[in-house]
Amino acid sequence: MYQTAVHSVSQSGESLAELAYRQIEEMIVTLKLEPGAIVNERALTDITGMGRTPVREAVQKLAWEGLMEIRPRSGIAIAALNPQDFTKVLDAREGVERVLARDAARYGAALHHKRLQEASEAMSFALASDDVSSFLVADKIFDTVLGQAAENPFAARVASPLQTHSRRFWFRLQRPGSLQQAAGAHRALIEAIVTRDPDRASSEAATLVDHLRTLAP
Missing domain, CATH: 1.10.10.10 (Winged helix-like DNA-binding domain superfamily/Winged helix DNA-binding domain)
Structure with a gap:
């Protein structure tokens, strides 16, 4: 089925x-x-x-x-999917996402950078082919590597289910242009992490969450 x-x-x-x-x-x-x-x-x-x-x-x-x-x-x-809950998920996610992004920029190793860049390339490919499913796969990999690069398993465990709920809401609520905006926000965040700029990484994580908020009812 x-x-x-x-x-x-x-x-x-x-x-x-x-x-x-x-x-x-x-x-x-x-x-x-x-x-x-x-x-x-x-x-x-x-x-x-x-x-x-x-x-x-x-x-x-x-x-x-x-x-x-x-x-x-x-x-x-x-689980039921109530669009009104998306804002609650994002409220819970924003703080921990900024922590992970900041610490990934501080502590991420070369292997993490390589995998983040691969995720960025996969997102760009998904955008070019308008392939939402492939984008979501790349986004899942990004979230996983972000948690590993931050070297903060406590924050990563909190963030993981919130990230999954966010992907589900995003898939349900996306509109024309959402894929392009999401890919761009992720690329900017990955660049900040790879260039080891913690303050910018934290700010770009907030920008990513702000993009998701535009989809919430």
Whole structure:
């Protein structure tokens, strides 16, 4: 019923649970798993091609992040999507995003810079081909590398579910020009991090959140 793909730009060394999580998360973000829908574990194993154990671990993580609700004896509910909640997500996200951007500019290593630049290039390619799905994959990689480069696992753990909720709202609320604006905001933030400018990186993170606020009802 639902289809997804394992993208070549995925991170290496993923466990089966991480791979299942990434696939299911992507389907939730892109609304292939519709808000409010009820699914079961068997359906998710069929969709992902994974066994019960990695799927169960992925579902538990997604439930903790607020993207699913496990309902004993009735299935697994995909979280509702109320556009009015987008502002609440962004209010919670802005402060921690600025911390991550600032610290990534301070502490990021050459490997992080390389992966951030690859994410930037992937976003540019997605923009040129008007490929929203590919942009979201690159955005997920950017968020992951941002958390690693900042060397602050506490902030990264707080930010991760908020970033996923933001992608889901963005996908639902995007309008003409949104992809171009989002790609530009990410490129500016990546440049500030790579050039090791903490103050500018923090400011560009706020600019990115400001762009997302323009989509909120």
